[in-house]
Amino acid sequence: MHDSAESAEPPFPYPLLEALRTSPGGTAFEQGDRRVSRGELLDLIGRLAAALRDAGLGPGRGVAIRAGVSPEAFAAHMAAHALGCRVLCVRPGYTPRLLAHVFGMDIDAVIIDASTATPELFQAAGPATMLSLGPVAGAADLLEHPGDGGPLQVTARPEDVALLIFTSGSTGEPKGCGVTYRALGAHWSWHxxxxxxxxxxxxxxxxxxxxxxxxxxxxxxxxxxxxxxxxxxxxxxxxxxxxxxxxxxxxxxxxxxxxxxxxxxxxxxxxxxxxxxxxxxxxxxxxxxxxxxxxxxxxxxxxxxxxxxxxxxxxxxxxxxxxxxxxxxxxxxxxxxxxxxxxxxxxxxxxxxxxxxxxxxxxxxxxxxxxxxxxxxxxxxxxxxxxxxxxxxxxxxxxxxxxxxxxxxxxIRDVIMVNAMVVYAGPIERVLAAHPDVAEAYVTGAPDERTGEAVHAFVVPAAGRAPDPGALTELVRADLGADSVPRTITTVSTVPVAASGKPDKRALLEQYGPAES
The missing domain is CATH 3.40.50.12780 (ANL, N-terminal domain)
Incomplete structure:
Protein backbone atom coordinates (compact mmCIF):
# COMPACT_ATOMS: atom_id res chain seq x y z
CA MET A 1 0.00 0.00 0.00
CA HIS A 2 2.98 2.33 0.22
CA ASP A 3 5.62 3.72 -2.05
CA SER A 4 9.00 2.05 -1.65
CA ALA A 5 11.78 4.20 -0.21
CA GLU A 6 15.33 4.15 -1.51
CA SER A 7 16.84 4.07 1.98
CA ALA A 8 16.95 0.80 3.87
CA GLU A 9 13.78 0.23 5.85
CA PRO A 10 13.67 -1.62 9.17
CA PRO A 11 12.59 -5.22 8.58
CA PHE A 12 8.93 -6.22 8.63
CA PRO A 13 7.00 -6.28 10.99
CA TYR A 14 8.93 -3.45 12.66
CA PRO A 15 6.52 -0.80 11.28
CA LEU A 16 3.56 -2.36 13.06
CA LEU A 17 5.42 -3.00 16.32
CA GLU A 18 6.61 0.60 16.39
CA ALA A 19 3.09 1.89 15.72
CA LEU A 20 1.74 -0.17 18.64
CA ARG A 21 4.50 1.06 20.98
CA THR A 22 3.83 4.73 20.25
CA SER A 23 0.12 4.60 21.21
CA PRO A 24 -0.42 1.66 23.58
CA GLY A 25 -3.71 2.96 24.98
CA GLY A 26 -5.76 2.81 21.78
CA THR A 27 -8.00 -0.14 20.92
CA ALA A 28 -6.52 -2.52 18.35
CA PHE A 29 -9.27 -5.17 18.24
CA GLU A 30 -12.91 -5.18 19.23
CA GLN A 31 -14.72 -8.52 19.36
CA GLY A 32 -18.11 -8.50 21.06
CA ASP A 33 -17.58 -7.15 24.57
CA ARG A 34 -13.83 -7.77 24.37
CA ARG A 35 -11.37 -4.93 23.76
CA VAL A 36 -7.68 -5.54 23.07
CA SER A 37 -5.54 -2.43 23.42
CA ARG A 38 -2.58 -1.74 21.17
CA GLY A 39 -0.25 -2.26 24.12
CA GLU A 40 -1.91 -5.60 24.94
CA LEU A 41 -1.58 -6.67 21.31
CA LEU A 42 2.13 -5.81 21.38
CA ASP A 43 2.56 -7.84 24.58
CA LEU A 44 0.67 -10.76 23.02
CA ILE A 45 2.92 -10.70 19.94
CA GLY A 46 5.99 -10.71 22.20
CA ARG A 47 4.71 -13.60 24.30
CA LEU A 48 3.85 -15.68 21.24
CA ALA A 49 7.24 -14.91 19.69
CA ALA A 50 8.94 -16.22 22.82
CA ALA A 51 6.80 -19.37 22.70
CA LEU A 52 7.59 -19.95 19.04
CA ARG A 53 11.29 -19.40 19.67
CA ASP A 54 11.23 -21.95 22.47
CA ALA A 55 9.54 -24.36 20.04
CA GLY A 56 12.65 -24.14 17.86
CA LEU A 57 11.41 -21.65 15.30
CA GLY A 58 13.37 -18.77 13.85
CA PRO A 59 14.73 -17.32 10.61
CA GLY A 60 14.01 -19.49 7.58
CA ARG A 61 11.78 -21.98 9.40
CA GLY A 62 8.36 -22.77 7.94
CA VAL A 63 5.19 -22.07 9.95
CA ALA A 64 1.68 -22.82 8.65
CA ILE A 65 -1.18 -20.95 10.31
CA ARG A 66 -4.74 -22.22 10.04
CA ALA A 67 -6.88 -20.41 12.58
CA GLY A 68 -10.08 -18.41 12.77
CA VAL A 69 -10.27 -14.63 12.81
CA SER A 70 -9.13 -13.44 16.22
CA PRO A 71 -6.60 -11.10 17.85
CA GLU A 72 -4.55 -14.18 18.77
CA ALA A 73 -4.41 -15.40 15.17
CA PHE A 74 -3.22 -12.00 13.96
CA ALA A 75 -0.66 -11.84 16.76
CA ALA A 76 0.64 -15.30 15.81
CA HIS A 77 1.21 -14.09 12.23
CA MET A 78 3.18 -11.09 13.45
CA ALA A 79 5.15 -13.11 16.03
CA ALA A 80 6.26 -15.60 13.39
CA HIS A 81 7.31 -12.73 11.15
CA ALA A 82 9.23 -11.03 13.95
CA LEU A 83 11.27 -14.24 14.27
CA GLY A 84 11.90 -14.29 10.51
CA CYS A 85 9.85 -17.42 9.81
CA ARG A 86 8.34 -18.33 6.47
CA VAL A 87 4.59 -18.11 7.11
CA LEU A 88 2.11 -20.14 5.07
CA CYS A 89 -1.37 -18.67 4.70
CA VAL A 90 -3.63 -21.77 4.70
CA ARG A 91 -7.10 -21.05 3.37
CA PRO A 92 -10.21 -22.68 4.81
CA GLY A 93 -11.93 -25.34 2.77
CA TYR A 94 -8.83 -27.23 1.64
CA THR A 95 -9.40 -30.93 1.14
CA PRO A 96 -7.13 -33.39 2.99
CA ARG A 97 -5.16 -33.83 -0.25
CA LEU A 98 -4.57 -30.09 -0.64
CA LEU A 99 -3.69 -29.73 3.04
CA ALA A 100 -1.06 -32.45 2.65
CA HIS A 101 0.20 -30.65 -0.46
CA VAL A 102 0.73 -27.27 1.25
CA PHE A 103 2.02 -28.78 4.48
CA GLY A 104 4.59 -30.64 2.39
CA MET A 105 6.35 -27.35 1.54
CA ASP A 106 9.11 -27.57 4.17
CA ILE A 107 6.85 -26.87 7.14
CA ASP A 108 8.30 -27.19 10.63
CA ALA A 109 5.21 -26.26 12.65
CA VAL A 110 1.45 -25.79 12.25
CA ILE A 111 -0.51 -23.31 14.36
CA ILE A 112 -4.21 -24.04 14.85
CA ASP A 113 -7.04 -23.15 17.20
CA ALA A 114 -10.14 -24.95 18.44
CA SER A 115 -12.16 -23.91 15.38
CA THR A 116 -9.74 -25.53 12.92
CA ALA A 117 -8.52 -28.60 14.81
CA THR A 118 -9.77 -31.52 12.73
CA PRO A 119 -8.43 -35.07 12.44
CA GLU A 120 -7.79 -34.43 8.73
CA LEU A 121 -5.60 -31.43 9.54
CA PHE A 122 -3.56 -33.34 12.12
CA GLN A 123 -3.05 -36.18 9.64
CA ALA A 124 -2.04 -33.82 6.82
CA ALA A 125 0.48 -32.05 9.07
CA GLY A 126 2.61 -35.18 9.21
CA PRO A 127 5.76 -34.74 11.32
CA ALA A 128 5.32 -30.99 11.80
CA THR A 129 5.09 -29.73 15.38
CA MET A 130 1.47 -28.96 16.32
CA LEU A 131 0.96 -25.69 18.18
CA SER A 132 -2.31 -24.08 19.21
CA LEU A 133 -3.89 -20.81 20.27
CA GLY A 134 -5.77 -22.07 23.28
CA PRO A 135 -6.20 -25.65 24.53
CA VAL A 136 -6.37 -28.27 21.74
CA ALA A 137 -5.71 -31.95 22.35
CA GLY A 138 -2.47 -33.07 20.72
CA ALA A 139 -1.01 -29.56 20.38
CA ALA A 140 1.12 -27.36 22.60
CA ASP A 141 -0.79 -24.27 23.76
CA LEU A 142 1.24 -21.18 22.84
CA LEU A 143 -0.93 -18.94 25.02
CA GLU A 144 0.25 -20.72 28.15
CA HIS A 145 3.79 -19.45 27.60
CA PRO A 146 4.67 -16.68 30.10
CA GLY A 147 6.99 -14.84 27.70
CA ASP A 148 10.62 -14.04 28.31
CA GLY A 149 10.14 -10.55 29.76
CA GLY A 150 12.51 -8.94 27.28
CA PRO A 151 11.86 -6.54 24.41
CA LEU A 152 10.71 -8.10 21.16
CA GLN A 153 13.59 -8.26 18.69
CA VAL A 154 12.91 -8.51 14.95
CA THR A 155 15.30 -11.10 13.50
CA ALA A 156 13.90 -11.33 9.98
CA ARG A 157 16.43 -11.47 7.13
CA PRO A 158 15.66 -9.35 4.04
CA GLU A 159 16.15 -12.05 1.40
CA ASP A 160 14.27 -14.80 3.24
CA VAL A 161 10.75 -15.65 2.16
CA ALA A 162 8.32 -14.08 4.62
CA LEU A 163 5.04 -15.33 3.16
CA LEU A 164 3.89 -18.22 1.05
CA ILE A 165 0.59 -17.09 -0.42
CA PHE A 166 -1.31 -19.70 -2.38
CA THR A 167 -2.98 -19.27 -5.72
CA SER A 168 -6.62 -20.27 -5.80
CA GLY A 169 -5.83 -23.63 -7.38
CA SER A 170 -8.79 -23.56 -9.77
CA THR A 171 -6.79 -25.92 -11.97
CA GLY A 172 -4.36 -28.40 -10.48
CA GLU A 173 -2.70 -27.83 -7.15
CA PRO A 174 -2.31 -24.36 -5.62
CA LYS A 175 1.14 -22.83 -6.02
CA GLY A 176 2.90 -21.05 -3.16
CA CYS A 177 3.96 -17.52 -4.12
CA GLY A 178 7.01 -16.55 -2.08
CA VAL A 179 7.20 -12.90 -0.92
CA THR A 180 10.45 -11.86 0.77
CA TYR A 181 10.92 -9.72 3.87
CA ARG A 182 12.56 -7.11 1.64
CA ALA A 183 9.39 -6.96 -0.48
CA LEU A 184 7.20 -6.63 2.62
CA GLY A 185 9.47 -3.85 3.83
CA ALA A 186 8.89 -2.03 0.54
CA HIS A 187 5.17 -2.66 0.87
CA TRP A 188 4.84 -1.44 4.47
CA SER A 189 7.06 1.60 4.86
CA TRP A 190 7.43 2.32 8.55
CA HIS A 191 7.06 6.10 8.26
CA ILE A 412 -5.49 -16.05 -21.15
CA ARG A 413 -6.01 -18.79 -18.57
CA ASP A 414 -9.81 -18.39 -18.35
CA VAL A 415 -10.48 -19.85 -21.77
CA ILE A 416 -12.98 -22.31 -23.19
CA MET A 417 -12.06 -24.35 -26.27
CA VAL A 418 -15.14 -24.48 -28.51
CA ASN A 419 -14.62 -26.42 -31.75
CA ALA A 420 -10.87 -25.91 -31.22
CA MET A 421 -11.44 -22.14 -31.09
CA VAL A 422 -10.28 -20.12 -28.08
CA VAL A 423 -13.20 -18.37 -26.35
CA TYR A 424 -12.56 -16.02 -23.42
CA ALA A 425 -15.04 -15.98 -20.54
CA GLY A 426 -14.41 -12.34 -19.57
CA PRO A 427 -15.85 -10.65 -22.69
CA ILE A 428 -18.98 -12.85 -22.55
CA GLU A 429 -19.51 -11.92 -18.90
CA ARG A 430 -19.21 -8.22 -19.73
CA VAL A 431 -21.71 -8.42 -22.59
CA LEU A 432 -24.24 -10.26 -20.42
CA ALA A 433 -23.75 -7.97 -17.41
CA ALA A 434 -24.33 -4.90 -19.60
CA HIS A 435 -27.94 -5.96 -20.28
CA PRO A 436 -30.39 -4.01 -18.09
CA ASP A 437 -32.08 -7.22 -16.92
CA VAL A 438 -28.80 -8.65 -15.57
CA ALA A 439 -27.08 -7.64 -12.33
CA GLU A 440 -24.19 -10.12 -12.46
CA ALA A 441 -22.93 -12.65 -14.99
CA TYR A 442 -20.51 -15.58 -14.67
CA VAL A 443 -19.29 -17.77 -17.51
CA THR A 444 -17.47 -21.09 -17.41
CA GLY A 445 -16.82 -24.07 -19.63
CA ALA A 446 -17.73 -27.74 -19.35
CA PRO A 447 -16.82 -30.81 -21.44
CA ASP A 448 -19.10 -31.32 -24.42
CA GLU A 449 -19.28 -34.31 -26.77
CA ARG A 450 -20.05 -32.17 -29.81
CA THR A 451 -17.69 -29.23 -29.43
CA GLY A 452 -14.99 -30.39 -26.98
CA GLU A 453 -16.07 -27.74 -24.50
CA ALA A 454 -19.19 -25.60 -24.33
CA VAL A 455 -19.85 -22.18 -22.82
CA HIS A 456 -22.27 -22.04 -19.90
CA ALA A 457 -23.50 -18.79 -18.37
CA PHE A 458 -25.13 -17.98 -15.04
CA VAL A 459 -26.87 -14.65 -14.51
CA VAL A 460 -28.25 -12.92 -11.43
CA PRO A 461 -31.28 -10.84 -12.43
CA ALA A 462 -31.49 -7.13 -11.78
CA ALA A 463 -34.13 -6.14 -9.22
CA GLY A 464 -37.61 -6.75 -10.56
CA ARG A 465 -36.30 -8.09 -13.88
CA ALA A 466 -36.49 -11.52 -15.56
CA PRO A 467 -33.67 -12.05 -18.06
CA ASP A 468 -34.72 -13.63 -21.37
CA PRO A 469 -32.12 -16.29 -22.30
CA GLY A 470 -32.99 -15.91 -25.98
CA ALA A 471 -32.37 -12.17 -25.95
CA LEU A 472 -29.09 -12.65 -24.07
CA THR A 473 -28.00 -15.30 -26.55
CA GLU A 474 -28.57 -12.96 -29.47
CA LEU A 475 -26.77 -10.14 -27.65
CA VAL A 476 -23.64 -12.28 -27.30
CA ARG A 477 -23.92 -13.52 -30.90
CA ALA A 478 -24.15 -9.97 -32.24
CA ASP A 479 -21.26 -8.66 -30.13
CA LEU A 480 -18.80 -11.57 -30.03
CA GLY A 481 -19.85 -14.09 -32.68
CA ALA A 482 -21.33 -17.57 -32.70
CA ASP A 483 -18.43 -19.34 -30.96
CA SER A 484 -18.97 -17.23 -27.82
CA VAL A 485 -22.69 -17.92 -27.53
CA PRO A 486 -23.46 -19.81 -24.29
CA ARG A 487 -24.88 -23.29 -24.79
CA THR A 488 -26.96 -22.64 -21.67
CA ILE A 489 -27.95 -19.58 -19.67
CA THR A 490 -29.17 -20.22 -16.14
CA THR A 491 -30.78 -17.62 -13.88
CA VAL A 492 -29.63 -17.88 -10.26
CA SER A 493 -30.53 -15.83 -7.21
CA THR A 494 -27.12 -15.95 -5.54
CA VAL A 495 -23.57 -16.90 -6.44
CA PRO A 496 -21.52 -19.25 -4.25
CA VAL A 497 -18.26 -17.80 -3.02
CA ALA A 498 -15.05 -19.81 -2.76
CA ALA A 499 -12.78 -19.70 0.30
CA SER A 500 -10.66 -17.15 -1.55
CA GLY A 501 -13.62 -14.75 -1.55
CA LYS A 502 -14.02 -15.02 -5.32
CA PRO A 503 -17.12 -16.25 -7.16
CA ASP A 504 -16.97 -20.04 -7.39
CA LYS A 505 -17.85 -20.86 -11.01
CA ARG A 506 -17.15 -24.54 -10.55
CA ALA A 507 -19.65 -24.67 -7.69
CA LEU A 508 -22.21 -22.92 -9.89
CA LEU A 509 -21.82 -25.60 -12.53
CA GLU A 510 -21.99 -28.39 -9.94
CA GLN A 511 -24.96 -26.88 -8.12
CA TYR A 512 -27.15 -25.95 -11.07
CA GLY A 513 -25.72 -28.04 -13.88
CA PRO A 514 -25.66 -26.88 -17.49
CA ALA A 515 -29.42 -26.27 -17.56
CA GLU A 516 -30.93 -25.83 -21.01
CA SER A 517 -31.47 -22.25 -22.15
Missing part, protein backbone atom coordinates in the same frame (compact mmCIF):
# COMPACT_ATOMS: atom_id res chain seq x y z
CA UNK A 192 3.83 7.78 7.02
CA UNK A 193 5.85 10.27 4.96
CA UNK A 194 6.60 7.41 2.55
CA UNK A 195 2.96 6.38 2.20
CA UNK A 196 1.15 6.93 -1.09
CA UNK A 197 -1.81 9.36 -1.04
CA UNK A 198 -4.18 6.44 -1.53
CA UNK A 199 -2.76 4.58 1.48
CA UNK A 200 -3.02 7.73 3.58
CA UNK A 201 -6.67 8.21 2.58
CA UNK A 202 -7.58 4.58 3.25
CA UNK A 203 -5.79 4.53 6.61
CA UNK A 204 -7.76 7.59 7.65
CA UNK A 205 -10.98 5.85 6.59
CA UNK A 206 -10.27 2.57 8.39
CA UNK A 207 -10.69 3.89 11.92
CA UNK A 208 -13.33 1.20 12.49
CA UNK A 209 -12.51 -1.58 10.06
CA UNK A 210 -14.95 -4.49 9.64
CA UNK A 211 -12.79 -7.64 9.82
CA UNK A 212 -14.31 -10.88 8.55
CA UNK A 213 -13.43 -13.76 6.25
CA UNK A 214 -9.99 -15.22 6.82
CA UNK A 215 -6.57 -13.83 7.72
CA UNK A 216 -5.10 -16.30 5.23
CA UNK A 217 -6.39 -13.99 2.46
CA UNK A 218 -3.61 -11.46 1.98
CA UNK A 219 -6.07 -8.77 0.89
CA UNK A 220 -7.68 -9.05 4.36
CA UNK A 221 -4.34 -9.13 6.16
CA UNK A 222 -3.15 -6.12 4.14
CA UNK A 223 -6.04 -3.92 5.14
CA UNK A 224 -5.96 -4.97 8.79
CA UNK A 225 -2.33 -3.84 8.74
CA UNK A 226 -3.33 -0.52 7.19
CA UNK A 227 -6.05 -0.08 9.82
CA UNK A 228 -3.65 -0.70 12.69
CA UNK A 229 -0.80 1.34 11.20
CA UNK A 230 -3.23 4.24 10.86
CA UNK A 231 -4.31 3.99 14.51
CA UNK A 232 -7.66 2.34 13.79
CA UNK A 233 -9.62 -0.49 15.39
CA UNK A 234 -10.33 -3.83 13.70
CA UNK A 235 -13.91 -4.86 14.58
CA UNK A 236 -14.65 -8.60 14.45
CA UNK A 237 -18.46 -9.09 14.31
CA UNK A 238 -19.96 -12.00 16.19
CA UNK A 239 -23.63 -11.71 15.33
CA UNK A 240 -25.38 -14.08 12.91
CA UNK A 241 -25.76 -12.68 9.39
CA UNK A 242 -22.71 -10.57 10.11
CA UNK A 243 -20.73 -8.73 7.50
CA UNK A 244 -22.37 -10.14 4.37
CA UNK A 245 -25.21 -7.71 4.91
CA UNK A 246 -25.11 -4.08 6.06
CA UNK A 247 -26.51 -4.64 9.55
CA UNK A 248 -23.06 -5.03 11.10
CA UNK A 249 -22.02 -1.75 9.50
CA UNK A 250 -24.94 0.02 11.16
CA UNK A 251 -24.57 -1.74 14.50
CA UNK A 252 -20.82 -1.16 14.88
CA UNK A 253 -20.64 2.20 13.07
CA UNK A 254 -18.10 0.77 10.66
CA UNK A 255 -16.07 3.28 8.65
CA UNK A 256 -14.31 0.90 6.24
CA UNK A 257 -14.04 -2.65 4.97
CA UNK A 258 -12.93 -4.79 2.04
CA UNK A 259 -15.18 -7.29 0.27
CA UNK A 260 -15.44 -9.29 -2.92
CA UNK A 261 -17.95 -8.24 -5.57
CA UNK A 262 -20.61 -10.88 -4.69
CA UNK A 263 -20.72 -9.68 -1.07
CA UNK A 264 -21.01 -6.05 -2.15
CA UNK A 265 -23.79 -6.94 -4.58
CA UNK A 266 -25.65 -8.83 -1.83
CA UNK A 267 -25.35 -5.78 0.41
CA UNK A 268 -26.70 -3.53 -2.35
CA UNK A 269 -29.68 -5.86 -2.78
CA UNK A 270 -30.50 -5.54 0.92
CA UNK A 271 -30.15 -1.75 0.84
CA UNK A 272 -32.54 -1.60 -2.10
CA UNK A 273 -35.32 -3.15 0.00
CA UNK A 274 -34.50 -2.18 3.60
CA UNK A 275 -33.63 0.97 5.51
CA UNK A 276 -30.20 0.35 7.00
CA UNK A 277 -27.97 3.23 8.11
CA UNK A 278 -24.55 2.84 6.46
CA UNK A 279 -23.73 6.53 6.64
CA UNK A 280 -20.67 5.86 8.78
CA UNK A 281 -18.85 4.31 5.80
CA UNK A 282 -15.89 6.26 4.46
CA UNK A 283 -14.20 3.56 2.36
CA UNK A 284 -15.27 0.23 0.84
CA UNK A 285 -12.59 -1.62 -1.10
CA UNK A 286 -13.97 -4.06 -3.68
CA UNK A 287 -11.37 -6.68 -4.54
CA UNK A 288 -10.78 -10.32 -5.34
CA UNK A 289 -13.08 -10.39 -8.37
CA UNK A 290 -14.38 -8.13 -11.09
CA UNK A 291 -17.59 -6.14 -10.82
CA UNK A 292 -19.77 -4.91 -13.66
CA UNK A 293 -19.79 -1.19 -14.47
CA UNK A 294 -23.45 -0.71 -13.64
CA UNK A 295 -23.12 -2.51 -10.30
CA UNK A 296 -20.14 -0.31 -9.41
CA UNK A 297 -22.15 2.76 -10.39
CA UNK A 298 -25.05 1.52 -8.23
CA UNK A 299 -22.66 1.10 -5.29
CA UNK A 300 -21.51 4.71 -5.64
CA UNK A 301 -25.11 5.93 -5.90
CA UNK A 302 -26.19 4.04 -2.77
CA UNK A 303 -23.07 4.40 -0.61
CA UNK A 304 -21.68 7.71 -1.82
CA UNK A 305 -18.10 8.57 -2.89
CA UNK A 306 -16.55 5.88 -0.70
CA UNK A 307 -16.08 3.02 -3.20
CA UNK A 308 -12.66 1.78 -4.30
CA UNK A 309 -12.05 -1.07 -6.74
CA UNK A 310 -8.73 -2.91 -6.62
CA UNK A 311 -7.20 -5.26 -9.19
CA UNK A 312 -4.31 -7.48 -8.23
CA UNK A 313 -2.92 -10.99 -8.20
CA UNK A 314 -1.52 -13.36 -5.62
CA UNK A 315 1.82 -13.15 -7.43
CA UNK A 316 1.99 -9.36 -7.57
CA UNK A 317 -0.19 -7.83 -4.89
CA UNK A 318 -2.21 -4.75 -5.82
CA UNK A 319 -1.71 -3.66 -9.45
CA UNK A 320 -4.26 -0.90 -10.00
CA UNK A 321 -6.89 0.84 -7.96
CA UNK A 322 -9.97 2.83 -8.91
CA UNK A 323 -10.65 5.57 -6.37
CA UNK A 324 -13.69 7.79 -5.70
CA UNK A 325 -11.75 10.64 -7.34
CA UNK A 326 -11.27 8.56 -10.51
CA UNK A 327 -14.98 7.74 -10.59
CA UNK A 328 -15.84 11.42 -10.26
CA UNK A 329 -13.31 12.58 -12.89
CA UNK A 330 -14.21 9.96 -15.51
CA UNK A 331 -17.84 9.01 -14.80
CA UNK A 332 -18.36 7.54 -18.26
CA UNK A 333 -15.18 5.45 -18.52
CA UNK A 334 -13.92 4.74 -15.01
CA UNK A 335 -16.66 2.29 -13.87
CA UNK A 336 -15.72 -0.08 -16.71
CA UNK A 337 -12.04 0.03 -15.72
CA UNK A 338 -9.96 -1.10 -12.75
CA UNK A 339 -8.30 2.28 -12.38
CA UNK A 340 -4.80 3.62 -12.98
CA UNK A 341 -1.65 1.82 -11.83
CA UNK A 342 -1.22 1.76 -8.06
CA UNK A 343 1.61 4.07 -6.90
CA UNK A 344 4.96 2.35 -7.39
CA UNK A 345 3.56 -0.12 -9.96
CA UNK A 346 4.65 -0.29 -13.60
CA UNK A 347 2.14 -1.68 -16.12
CA UNK A 348 3.19 -2.73 -19.62
CA UNK A 349 0.69 -4.11 -22.14
CA UNK A 350 2.41 -6.40 -24.66
CA UNK A 351 1.65 -8.48 -27.74
CA UNK A 352 2.25 -12.22 -28.21
CA UNK A 353 5.93 -11.54 -29.00
CA UNK A 354 6.40 -9.60 -25.78
CA UNK A 355 6.56 -6.20 -27.50
CA UNK A 356 4.79 -3.18 -25.93
CA UNK A 357 1.59 -2.18 -27.75
CA UNK A 358 0.21 1.35 -28.24
CA UNK A 359 -2.28 2.94 -25.87
CA UNK A 360 -5.75 1.59 -26.44
CA UNK A 361 -4.65 -1.68 -28.02
CA UNK A 362 -5.35 -4.94 -26.20
CA UNK A 363 -2.53 -7.23 -25.14
CA UNK A 364 -1.25 -9.22 -22.19
CA UNK A 365 -0.71 -7.21 -19.02
CA UNK A 366 2.81 -7.32 -17.57
CA UNK A 367 3.58 -5.65 -14.23
CA UNK A 368 6.46 -4.71 -11.98
CA UNK A 369 5.66 -4.01 -8.32
CA UNK A 370 7.83 -3.36 -5.25
CA UNK A 371 6.18 -6.36 -3.57
CA UNK A 372 6.36 -8.85 -6.44
CA UNK A 373 6.78 -12.49 -5.49
CA UNK A 374 10.28 -13.94 -5.67
CA UNK A 375 8.84 -17.05 -7.32
CA UNK A 376 6.71 -20.14 -6.86
CA UNK A 377 8.04 -22.25 -4.00
CA UNK A 378 9.84 -25.30 -5.38
CA UNK A 379 8.73 -24.62 -8.99
CA UNK A 380 11.59 -22.89 -10.85
CA UNK A 381 10.29 -23.82 -14.30
CA UNK A 382 6.87 -22.31 -13.68
CA UNK A 383 8.51 -19.26 -12.09
CA UNK A 384 10.57 -18.74 -15.24
CA UNK A 385 7.40 -18.83 -17.34
CA UNK A 386 5.86 -15.81 -15.61
CA UNK A 387 8.82 -13.82 -14.19
CA UNK A 388 11.22 -12.28 -16.70
CA UNK A 389 13.55 -9.32 -16.11
CA UNK A 390 11.56 -8.31 -13.04
CA UNK A 391 8.27 -8.26 -14.93
CA UNK A 392 5.36 -10.57 -14.16
CA UNK A 393 3.22 -12.01 -16.94
CA UNK A 394 -0.26 -11.76 -15.48
CA UNK A 395 -1.92 -13.89 -18.21
CA UNK A 396 -4.66 -11.25 -18.13
CA UNK A 397 -5.68 -9.36 -21.27
CA UNK A 398 -6.40 -5.64 -21.25
CA UNK A 399 -5.46 -2.17 -22.40
CA UNK A 400 -4.62 1.26 -21.01
CA UNK A 401 -6.77 4.13 -22.28
CA UNK A 402 -5.77 7.73 -22.95
CA UNK A 403 -6.61 8.65 -19.32
CA UNK A 404 -4.25 6.00 -17.95
CA UNK A 405 -7.09 3.72 -16.80
CA UNK A 406 -6.56 -0.03 -17.09
CA UNK A 407 -9.37 -2.03 -18.73
CA UNK A 408 -9.51 -5.82 -18.38
CA UNK A 409 -10.69 -7.77 -21.40
CA UNK A 410 -10.22 -11.39 -20.40
CA UNK A 411 -7.86 -14.00 -19.08
Missing amino acids: PRNWSPIATALAGSFQRFLLFGTLSATVILDYVMLCLLGGGTAVIPEEDGGPLFPYAIERHRITGSVMAAPRLCAMLDVLRDERVDVGSLRAVMVGGSSISAHRLTEAVERLGPVVYHGYGMTESGLISILTPDDLARFPDRAPASVGPPHPGVEISVRDEEGRPVPTGRTGEIHVRTPYLMAGYWGRPEETAEVLRDGLLRTRDLGHLDENGLLHLVGR
